[in-house]
Amino acid sequence: xxxxxxxxxxxxxxxxxxxxxxxxxxxxxxxxxxxxxxxxxxxxxxxxxxxxxxxxxxxxxxxxxxxxxxxxxxxxxxxxxxxxxxxxxxxxxxxxxxxxxxxxxxxxxxx
Amino acid sequence: xxxxxxxxxxxxxxxxxxxxxxxxxxxxxxxxxxxxxxxxxxxxxxxxxxxxxxxxxxxxxxxxxxxxxxxxxxxxxxxxxxxxxxxxxxxxxxxxxxxxxxxxxxxxx
Numbered sequence: 001x002x003x004x005x006x007x008x009x010x011x012x013x014x015x016x017x018x019x020x021x022x023x024x025x026x027x028x029x030x031x032x033x034x035x036x037x038x039x040x041x042x043x044x045x046x047x048x049x050x051x052x053x054x055x056x057x058x059x060x061x062x063x064x065x066x067x068x069x070x071x072x073x074x075x076x077x078x079x080x081x082x083x084x085x086x087x088x089x090x091x092x093x094x095x096x097x098x099x100x101x102x103x104x105x106x107x108x109x110x111x
Numbered sequence: 112x113x114x115x116x117x118x119x120x121x122x123x124x125x126x127x128x129x130x131x132x133x134x135x136x137x138x139x140x141x142x143x144x145x146x147x148x149x150x151x152x153x154x155x156x157x158x159x160x161x162x163x164x165x166x167x168x169x170x171x172x173x174x175x176x177x178x179x180x181x182x183x184x185x186x187x188x189x190x191x192x193x194x195x196x197x198x199x200x201x202x203x204x205x206x207x208x209x210x211x212x213x214x215x216x217x218x219x220x
Contacts, residue, residue: 042210102156
C-alpha cells in the first residue's frame with residue numbers, strides 16, 4: 001500500500017466552526033508533513049512530525065492545531081479560521097531523506 | 112534556511128522535443144537530497160526523480176534525468192521526448208521541505 005489517504009476531499013466550513021482534516025498512511029513512514037497551497041502558488045510547509053513528535057512548526061497560527069496520534073495518522077484541527085485560510089491542504093509522508101508520498105489533498109473553503 | 116530558485120515561471124516545448132527546467136538551491140544542510148515533483152492541474156503531487164547530495168552520478172529515471180552541478184548548487188531537470196501529459200507545474204524542493212515558485216511546463220502538440 002503506497003498511498004497517503006486524506007479525508008475529506010472537500011470541506012466547507014464557517015468561521016466559527018471546528019473541523020479536522022485527516023491523513024493516513026500504512027507504509028511505515030516516520031515523517032509526516034502538512035502543507036498549505038493557495039491557488040497558483042507553491043505548497044507552503046506548515047508542520048513536520050518525525051517519530052510522532054512535532055519537529056517543525058513554520059510559525060503557523062494557533063487556529064491550526066496538528067496532532068499525530070500514532071505513526072500512521074496525522075490530523076489537522078481547524079478552529080476559528082478566516083476566509084484567507086481557504087486553500088488546498090496537502091499531507092505527505094516519507095521514510096527519511098527519500099521521496100515524499102502525497103495525498104490528494106483537502107480543498108478547504110472558509111465562508 | 113533554504114532558498115530555492117526556479118527562474119522560468121513558464122516554459123513551452125513541442126511534443127517529442129526535450130526540455131530543461133532550471134533549479135538552484137541554497138540549503139544550510141548539505142545532506143539534503145534534491146527532489147523533483149510535478150503537479151498537474153488536478154492537484155496531486157507526483158514524484159519524478161531524486162538526486163542524493165553526495166551522489167557522483169547524475170540521476171536518471173526513464174525520460175527524466177538530472178544535470179546536477181553540486182558546486183553551483185543546481186539540479187536541472189531534463190525531460191526527453193516530451194508528451195502532452197507532461198504539461199504541469201514542476202517543483203524541486205530540497206529535502207521535501209520548502210518549495211520554490213515552480214515552473215509551468217506546457218507541451219504543444
